[in-house]
Amino acid sequence: MPDDVFHPVDAETALAGTPPGHKDELRLWLRLLTCTNLIEAEIRRRLRxxxxxxxxxxxxxxxxxxxxxxxxxxxxxxxxxxxxGNVTGLATRLEEEGLVERRPDPSDRRVQRLRLTARGRRDFARQSAAHESWIAELLGGLSDRDRAALHALLGRAKASVRTGLEGSP
Incomplete structure (x- = not known):
């Protein structure tokens, strides 16, 4: 990236001066959030x-x-x-563009089911292939071993969060 590109300070960077061991859980959460936000922002930009x-x-x-x-x-x-409401407006616009169609549910004619049209399947296939390559590019700096280790650790983190939620009101 060029040096003249503005990089807003994220919450993780703001805690960079915190002594090691201090607020480790918060620092971990902020790192996860920062990674997610960076990837999501780039995916949004590329889709647009x-x-x-x-x-x-x-x-x-x-x-x-x-x-x-x-x-x-x-x-x-x-x-x-x-x-x-968010889905309704989005579905209406996608239907107007010919990417999705509404059909009655076979088991209950009062219910409408949304499906991809042939054009919608073609467009999504192109977008999906590009999305997959973008993710591979963005995470390409990690070795196969690093990706596997990170995946396993995040699985354990997910399990920890679920366990913590079990005791929540």
Whole structure:
């Protein structure tokens, strides 16, 4: 990256002067958050630049690509962890563009299921392939061994978080 590019100070960097061992859990969480934010910002930028689309649109198409029978708006909302209103507006725009279609549910005609159109499948396949290569590029500085170790450690961290949530109100 050029030296003249502005880099905002993230929360992790702000704690850089904290003595080792001090607030280790907080420092770990901030490192995870910083990595996530850096990757997500770059993916958002590349989706916008290369496909003139957004991450929420990509995510909705990804959910539909995984569900051969389609999904209701409520199912999409739960999977994406967003409100129904967000999904409704997004689905309407994608339908207007010919990327998704609404069809009655075979078991309950009152329910509409959203599915990818042929064009939607083609567009998503291109975006998905690019997304996969971007992630590989961004994490390419890690060796196979480092990626495996990090994956295992993050699995343990995920289990720790779930265990902590079990005792939460």
């Amino acid at each position: 630049t290369e496909f003139d689309t957004t991450l929420p649109r990509f995510d909705l198409l990804a959910q539909l690509e995984r569900a051969q029978g389609g999904l209701t708006l409520g199912e999409i909302s739960r999977r994406m962890m967003v409100t129904g």
